[in-house]
Amino acid sequence: MSLMVAGEGSGVGPTAAFLASGAAVFAILVVGSQVVQGPVTEAPAGGLLLSATVLALVLATATATFLPRGSGFAWRPDGAVCAGLLITLACTVAVGWEHGPDLLRSVGSVMAPITVPFLAALVERRARDTQRWSAAATLVVTTLSLTRYAVRDPFRDPGCWTDCSLRGVAPLASRDATIAVELALGVATLATAALALGWATLLAVGTSSRRSPRRWLVLAVAIGASTAASSWAVASVLADRELVARLVAAALVQQCLTGALVAVPPLLALRRRHELRSLAAALGDQPLLGTLEATLSRMLGDRDLKVAYWLPQSGDYVDADGERVDEMETRPSITLQRDGQPLARIYVDRLDRELEDVVGSAARLAIDSERLQAEVSAQLADLVAARRRIVAAADDARRAVERVIHDEVQSELVGALLELAQLRSRAAASGRESTVAEADTIAAEVRDLVAALREFSRGVYPAVLDAAGLPAALEALADEAPVALRLHCTGNDSASVESRRAAYLLVRDAVAQAPNRLDISVDLADGVLEVTIIGHPGAVAVDLRDRIGALGGTISAEGGWLRAVLPCG
């Protein structure tokens, strides 16, 4: 039998553990005092034990009912359970009512033990796999209780403070049978309590790992309950009061320790709830981007906690930097929603349903603002990537055209020139002057064409930049510039291809529109290529701005100065 709803999550566990633990402690206390003080040879203190257990259950359940929300007790007793509690309480009161009506006291004394498994069954009725146990327990306890009622001789019960005055209620009165049945009933009750404790604690600690040290806790709880049952049984059989007293004391200490351990998760939950509440207050201020994640991570002590924001347009989750959250993320997550639409997802090491409740509306507001920023970041990242791709694609296309011109068209033309040269030497050898003249004319035309193509292909793509580096390419620009250039290049030529090309095109653009001489310096330092052009007219072509922007570079112009900073990462 178990006392909990073994449904979803581990929130039910602490409740049940608390109930069972409280019941066991109370039972041990009462039985212990009874055994130590009273004569144990005559009869076991069964009735006392049962009353104590029932009272403890009622008290514990009531405590759970009135505990504040969010203290780790996710289970709230409903109407049926409350009714069950009342009946249980009424039975206990009826048994102890010394001058009450006989009928009422008889029914109470029969019902009191039955209410233990009955109450448990009520609590756990949603848990399918424990129903069998609670049904069996109810059957056994009911049978024993009825039997005890039939065979019990109240005048031979030394601890008859509850029901000594009951008259004529033992049709099959027998001292030996009474002792046996009381013993069996006590063992059954305490055994179910032990089982309940085990189950409850198992759920409370959420034994995901078989090697978890929390398993030892479960074991300890079960041992404690068993010790209580055993001590009572030993007391009954051996009548050794001192031994029993020691056993009971040991069980009591052990059980108290266990109870304290069981109480740790709810206490921690209370503390965290307080922290989350201050988090919610902190989030009320305008948060900086990414602070939600940092704050949650600090508050929950989960260093790997990650907040991902939902982007409705692209249908992705992105982090605060706008980067897509890996689809391979397998950690448990909480999805925050509003109006059925996802807002964000919080990835945590350990799932806690309570988190969503507590993060609350303040966090939702913060998430909204952060999500907006994350969305903008993501779109920006997409745009930058797209710009880069566009520039790279255009460059690739130009490079391909340049290669075709160089490798095919120009080579073919030079080949034709060589054939013309052979034709010319043959004609010269055979004295055909007119053919020689014609060949010279055609060759001159083809050479002009080759020269024109050479210039054209250089304009299409500056192959020298890739092959000889930026300084050589700038020298070539200086050779043909319509204005004087003063070049100053420092740093080695390890800048990235893209940044070199941007620098080259920037200078070429400046040269094309420069009215006077230009002083150009190109410095590569700390992974940044810095181009300074003195004498720059100031206007920079849009496509160049795009190219530099795509690299993540900046460009600034002021009073004949132009400075471009190009990252080379």
Add this chain to the structure above:
Amino acid sequence: MIVVDDAALIREGVARLLEDAGIEVTHRLGDAAALQAAVAAGQPDVLMIDIRMPPSFTDEGLRAAAAVRAAHPEVGVLVLSQHVETGYAMRLLEELPRGSGYLLKDRISDVAVLIDAVHRVDRGELVVDPILVARMLGRKRHEDSLDRLSEREREVLALLAEGLNNEAIARRLFISDRTVESHVAKVLQKLDIADRGEGHRRVLAVLAYLRLTQ
């Protein structure tokens, strides 16, 4: 000679022109992979190599030429290129400051120029394509010291930069050796270039002057 060019049309055309002119071509290669072995086997006087070849189509020719010269210092190297940028030629002359030349490809269809270049490189002289020299001379300068030269002196300067010796300059300009000598002396004096006598040192000094003056 050994001719290396990835374009078969040009490779074969040049080889035929050379053979017609009585120059033996021992190997014709499409890339630089087997070049070292071919040079060792063929013992050529001059290597003619395309600058841009597989696999990267950038400056394989220059690198292969430098490698050949490291192993066989006596081999003259004539680099063919479609690139009019002076940076490549300067790199070649820096790495191989003797017996080397840089010609634009369309230049080689002029048999006389081709044969002349081959012989000059073989003799250890330098050959620089006239178009490249023209680019360097035409470069705009802040304070143009070349303005101080007469037209004839500019012509002489250009031919000096192309790598010609006094004798060749005289033939080219149809003037006497003595006149050339005086022109050369004046040019060097006006530009404040130390007179290193004839030969590759003088060419390099002139080219360095043209490159460095801004």
